[in-house]
Amino acid sequence: MSTLTSPLRPKRSKVLTGVMVLYLLYTILPLVWLLLSATKTQDDLLSSPGLWFGNSFAFFGNIKDTLTYNDGIFLRWLGNTVLYVVVGAGGATLLATAAGYGLAKYKFAGRRAVFAVLLGAVAVPGTALAVPTFLMFSNLGLTNTVWAIIIPSLVSPFGLYLMWVYATDAVPHELLEAARIDGAGEVRTFFTVALRLLAPGIVTTLLFAVVSTWNNYFLPLIMLSKPNLYPLTVGLTQWSNQATGVGARPIYNLVITGSLLTIVPLVIAFLLLQRFWQSGLSAGSVK
Amino acid sequence: MKGNKMKAHRRGTHRIRQLVVAGAAIVALAAVAACGGSKTDTSSGSATTGSSDAVDAALKAGGEITYWSWTPSAETQVKAFMAQYPNVKVNYVNAGTGNDHYTKLQNAIKAGSGAPDVAQVEYQALPQFALPGSLVDLNQYGFSQYESAYTASTWAAVHAGTGLYGLPQDSGPMALFYNKEVFDKYGIAVPKTWDEYVAAAKKLHAANPKAYITNDSGDAGFTTSMIWQAGGQPFKTDGKNISINLADDGSKKWTGTWNQLVEGGLVSNIPGWTDEWFKALGDGTIATLPTGAWMPGVMESSVKAGAGKWRVAPMPTYDGQPATAENGGSTESVLKQSKNPALAAAFVRWLNHDEGVKPFLASGGFPATTKDLKDTAFVDKASAYFGGQKVNQVLTGAADNVVKGWSYLPYELYANSIYGDTVGKAYQSKSDLNAGLKAWQDALVSYGNQQGFQVNG
Numbered sequence: 001m002s003t004l005t006s007p008l009r010p011k012r013s014k015v016l017t018g019v020m021v022l023y024l025l026y027t028i029l030p031l032v033w034l035l036l037s038a039t040k041t042q043d044d045l046l047s048s049p050g051l052w053f054g055n056s057f058a059f060f061g062n063i064k065d066t067l068t069y070n071d072g073i074f075l076r077w078l079g080n081t082v083l084y085v086v087v088g089a090g091g092a093t094l095l096a097t098a099a100g101y102g103l104a105k106y107k108f109a110g111r112r113a114v115f116a117v118l119l120g121a122v123a124v125p126g127t128a129l130a131v132p133t134f135l136m137f138s139n140l141g142l143t144n145t146v147w148a149i150i151i152p153s154l155v156s157p158f159g160l161y162l163m164w165v166y167a168t169d170a171v172p173h174e175l176l177e178a179a180r181i182d183g184a185g186e187v188r189t190f191f192t193v194a195l196r197l198l199a200p201g202i203v204t205t206l207l208f209a210v211v212s213t214w215n216n217y218f219l220p221l222i223m224l225s226k227p228n229l230y231p232l233t234v235g236l237t238q239w240s241n242q243a244t245g246v247g248a249r250p251i252y253n254l255v256i257t258g259s260l261l262t263i264v265p266l267v268i269a270f271l272l273l274q275r276f277w278q279s280g281l282s283a284g285s286v287k
Numbered sequence: 288m289k290g291n292k293m294k295a296h297r298r299g300t301h302r303i304r305q306l307v308v309a310g311a312a313i314v315a316l317a318a319v320a321a322c323g324g325s326k327t328d329t330s331s332g333s334a335t336t337g338s339s340d341a342v343d344a345a346l347k348a349g350g351e352i353t354y355w356s357w358t359p360s361a362e363t364q365v366k367a368f369m370a371q372y373p374n375v376k377v378n379y380v381n382a383g384t385g386n387d388h389y390t391k392l393q394n395a396i397k398a399g400s401g402a403p404d405v406a407q408v409e410y411q412a413l414p415q416f417a418l419p420g421s422l423v424d425l426n427q428y429g430f431s432q433y434e435s436a437y438t439a440s441t442w443a444a445v446h447a448g449t450g451l452y453g454l455p456q457d458s459g460p461m462a463l464f465y466n467k468e469v470f471d472k473y474g475i476a477v478p479k480t481w482d483e484y485v486a487a488a489k490k491l492h493a494a495n496p497k498a499y500i501t502n503d504s505g506d507a508g509f510t511t512s513m514i515w516q517a518g519g520q521p522f523k524t525d526g527k528n529i530s531i532n533l534a535d536d537g538s539k540k541w542t543g544t545w546n547q548l549v550e551g552g553l554v555s556n557i558p559g560w561t562d563e564w565f566k567a568l569g570d571g572t573i574a575t576l577p578t579g580a581w582m583p584g585v586m587e588s589s590v591k592a593g594a595g596k597w598r599v600a601p602m603p604t605y606d607g608q609p610a611t612a613e614n615g616g617s618t619e620s621v622l623k624q625s626k627n628p629a630l631a632a633a634f635v636r637w638l639n640h641d642e643g644v645k646p647f648l649a650s651g652g653f654p655a656t657t658k659d660l661k662d663t664a665f666v667d668k669a670s671a672y673f674g675g676q677k678v679n680q681v682l683t684g685a686a687d688n689v690v691k692g693w694s695y696l697p698y699e700l701y702a703n704s705i706y707g708d709t710v711g712k713a714y715q716s717k718s719d720l721n722a723g724l725k726a727w728q729d730a731l732v733s734y735g736n737q738q739g740f741q742v743n744g
Contacts, residue, residue: 043592045562045566046562046569046590046592047569134394134398135394135397135398138394138395138398138400139398141400143398221387221390221391222390222391222394225355225382225383225391225401226382227381227382237387238381238383238384241357241383241384241385241387242357242384243565243589244384244385244560245384245385245615246457246579246581246585246615246616246617246652247358247359247360247581247584247650247651247652248560248585248588248589249589250560250562250565250589
C-alpha cells in the first residue's frame with residue numbers, strides 16, 4: 001500500500017495546493033469586493049468596476065450615512081441582533097451544556113427516547129418549523145415581541161448533541177467519582193469540575209449558536225412586522241428591497257456598508273475564540 | 288401604573304367611540320332606508336349596498352388604525368392625514384417589500400390576529416387575498432360611486448368578482464423607454480411594431496455585441512403584461528372554477544415575437560432591479576425597456592448616468608394599432624381583521640381619492656385618477672431627464688389604450704414564485720418559450736386543484 005501511495009503524494013499535494021489557492025480566492029474575492037464597494041457612493045457603485053476603487057472614496061461617509069439613515073435605525077437593528085445573540089445564543093449554549101452533560105453522565109429512564117427525539121430534531125431544519133412556530137406564538141400573543149426570536153433560539157438540538165458527545169469523552173467518570181467522595185454535591189461538581197473540562201466544547205457550541213443566531217433570517221422575517229424589532233439580516237434585506245419596483249429607491253451603498261459592518265463582530269468573535277474552537281474540533285480524535 | 292391607567296382610559300374611550308360609530312351607522316342606515324336611499328344613490332353602480340355616511344361618521348369619531356405599506360410616499364401621506372384628522376392615529380409600518388409583506392400578511396390572516404387594518408396590495412396579488420374573503424368589500428361603503436374617477440383598467444384591477452377591494456393608487460400602463468443616444472449611434476429607428484423591434488434588436492447586437500435591445504432573464508410580471516398586451520386572457524376565474532390557457536392566441540403572439548429574441552440571444556440576462564441592471568441602463572448596455580409608466584421616477588432618482596439620453600415612445604404593437612397593458616401598480620385594501628373597518632375605509636378613500644394623491648404624485652408616482660391624468664400641468668410637463676420631452680403625453684395616452692378583459696390568477700403570487708423553475712428554464716437554455724409556458728401551466732393546474740379550485744388547463 002505505502003509503496004503505491006508514497007510516489008503519488010507530492011503530485012497530489014500540488015493539485016491540493018492549487019485547489020486550496022482557488023478556494024482561497026473564491027472565499028477572499030467577495031470580501032475584497034465588499035471592502036472596495038463600501039468605499040463607493042451609490043452613483044460610483046453603478047459606474048465603476050467591481051474589483052477596483054471608484055472615483056470617490058466615500059468609506060467614512062458611507063459609514064456615517066449607514067448609521068444615521070432613517071433616524072439611525074441601523075444601530076437599533078445592531079442592538080437587537082446583539083440582544084438576540086447574547087440572550088438567545090448564550091442561553092442556548094447554557095441549556096445545551098447542562099443537558100448534554102446530564103445526558104452523558106447520568107443514567108436514567110427514557111435516555112434512549114431523548115436521544116431519538118434529539119436526532120429527529122437535528123434532522124428538521126429550523127426553516128421548516130418557522131411557520132408552525134409562528135402560528136403557535138401568535139396564539140400566545142408573542143409575535144412582534146423580542147420573545148418570538150429569543151425563545152426559539154434557546155433550543156439548539158445540534159448544540160445539545162455536540163455537548164453530549166463531547167461530555168462523554170471529556171469528563172472522566174473517575175474524576176466525578178473522586179469529587180463525590182470528597183463530598184461535593186452534583187451542582188458543585190458540574191460548575192467547578194465539569195465546566196472547565198467542557199470549555200472547548202462550550203466554545204464550539206457557542207460559536208455555532210452565535211453564528212446561527214446572528215445570521216437568523218427566516219424566523220424574524222415572519223415573526224416580526226415592526227421594523228424597530230428587526231435584526232440586521234432582515235433590516236438590511238428591507239433596505240435592499242427598496243431598490244425594487246414602482247417608486248424604487250436603491251441605497252446599495254448603504255446596504256453594502258451595512259453588510260460589512262454586520263460581519264465585523266462575527267470576524268472578531270471567530271478570531272478571539274478560534275484557539276478554543278480548534279482544540280474543541282480535534283478533541284478525542286487521537287485516542 | 289400611569290401607562291396602564293392611560294391604556295384603560297384609552298380602551299374606555301375606544302369603546303365609547305365604537306358605540307358612537309355604531310350608533311351613527313344605525314342612524315345613517317335608518318335615514319337611508321327612510322328616504323329610499325336617495326341620500327347615497329348618486330352612483331351609477333348597482334352594487335351600492337351600504338353608505339358612505341358610516342365612513343364619514345367613523346372619520347369624525349376618530350380612532351386608531353395600523354397601515355402596512357412600502358410605498359416611498361407612505362410616511363408623508365400618513366403625516367398629512369393625521370394633520371388633517373388629529374383624532375385619528377395611523378400607525379405606519381413598513382413590514383417589508385413585495386413578497387415579505389405578503390408572507391406576513393398571509394401568516395397574520397392564517398393566525399387570526401396581527402394583520403393591519405389597511406395594507407398595500409399589488410393588483411396582481413389582490414385576487415389572492417380577496418377571493419378567500421380576507422378583505423372588506425368596499426361596496427358596502429358606497430365606494431362604487433367613485434368609478435368615474437379612475438381609469439378603466441385600474442378600476443377593473445381593484446375588483447375580484449363583483450367585490451371592490453380598494454381604490455386604485457397608481458397605474459402602470461406600459462410604454463417603450465429607449466436610449467436615444469444608442470439608437471442614434473447605430474442608426475436605429477424607434478420601432479412601432481414588434482417585428483421592427485426584433486429587427487432593431489438584431490441590428491443593435493450585430494453593431495455592438497455588448498449591447499442588447501433589452502434585458503429579460505424571465506420575469507413573470509413582464510410575461511403576463513406582454514401576453515395581456517397581445518390580447519391573451521390565459522387566466523379566467525369564475526368562483527371556484529378556473530381555466531388556464533397559456534397557449535391562447537395572445538400568448539402565442541407574444542412567444543412568436545419573444546422567442547426570436549430569446550432563442551437568438553438578443554436579450555441580456557441581467558436580472559432587473561440589481562445594481563448591474565441600474566448600471567446597464569446608464570451606460571447603454573440595455574437600450575430599451577418596455578415597462579410601466581412609473582419608470583421615469585425610478586430613472587430620475589436611480590439612473591443618473593442616463594440623464595438626457597432616454598426618451599419614451601408608445602409600446603410597439605403587433606398590428607400597428609395602439610394597444611398596451613398594465614405593469615405593476617398597487618391599491619390599499621381594508622382587512623377583514625380590522626376592528627374599525629369604516630375608519631380604515633375612510634383612510635383608503637383619503638389616500639387614493641382625496642388629498643393623499645398629491646404626496647403620491649410628488650414622489651414620482653403615476654396616477655390612476657382621470658382628473659390628474661387630464662391635468663394639463665401634469666400632461667404638458669417637460670422632463671429634463673428625458674431631454675425636455677413631454678413624457679406624460681405619451682404615458683397618459685398609454686393609459687387610454689390598455690387592452691380590456693385581463694385578470695390574474697387567484698394564486699398569482701404562487702404562480703410568479705414558480706415561474707423561474709418552469710419558464711425560466713427556457714430563458715436559460717435559450718429554447719422555445721411555449722414549452723416553458725406549458726410547464727408553467729401544468730404546475731399551476733395541479734397546484735390549483737390541490738388548493739381546492741376546479742382548474743381546467
